[in-house]
Amino acid sequence: MLDVLTLDQLRTFVTVADSGSFRSGAVRLSRVQSAVSHAIANLEAELRVTLFDRSGHRPVLTPEGQALLANARDILLRVDAMRARARGLGEGVELELSLTVDTLFPIKTVGAALTEMRVVYPAVSIRLAVEPLGGPITALIEKRSSLAILVGEDFRDPRIALEAISSLEQVAVVSPKHPLGLRSKRVSVVPQGVV
Missing domain, CATH: 3.40.50 (Rossmann fold)
Structure with missing residues (x-):
C-alpha cells in the first residue's frame, strides 16, 4: 500500500496544511491548484483516509490528517537530514x-x-x-x-x-578555615597572571 507514496505528495500535504488552503499551497509550490488537489487526492487514496475536510470555505485537517501530518513532517525532516549529510560527505565534512x-x-x-x-x-x-x-x-x-x-x-x-x-x-578562593585562609586576616591581591 505505502510503496507508491512519493516525497512530492508528502511535501504537498505539509505545504497545504501549513498554508491553510490548496490555492496558497499551490502558490508556495509554484504549481497550479489542480495539480496540488490531484496530489492530495492520490495521497488520500494511497493512505485510504481523508486528510482534509473540504466541506467548508477552506480545507480543514481531519483528525486522521492531523495525526498523519506529524509523520509526514518527520519523514521529510529525515530525508532532508540525509541529503544534508550526503552533501557534507561529498564536501569532506566529518560525520x-x-x-x-x-x-x-x-x-x-x-x-x-x-x-x-x-x-x-x-x-x-x-x-x-x-x-x-x-x-x-x-x-x-x-x-x-x-x-x-x-x-x-x-x-x-x-x-x-x-x-x-x-x-x-581565574580567581583564587579558599575557605576561611583553610591554612591559606588562616595565614593573614588582611586582604591581599594576587598579581594578575599568578594563580
Missing part, C-alpha cells in the same frame, strides 16, 4: 565532532559555539564530554575525542598541537 572540554572552561561559551556550528553543519553530530584537569588531553591521546579545550598550560604533551583560543580570568 561527528567529539569534543572534550575542561571543567574550568565556561560551558556557556562552548554551547554558543556549538549552536553556531549546528547552523553551518546541521548534519554533523556532536559528542561532548566535560572532564577535569588533564582529562581533555587524555581524551585526545586515548582517541576518545578529536578536539579538546583545556585551561592552562600545565598539561602539555608533545604529540598534541595546542592553539590559544581565548584568555580566561
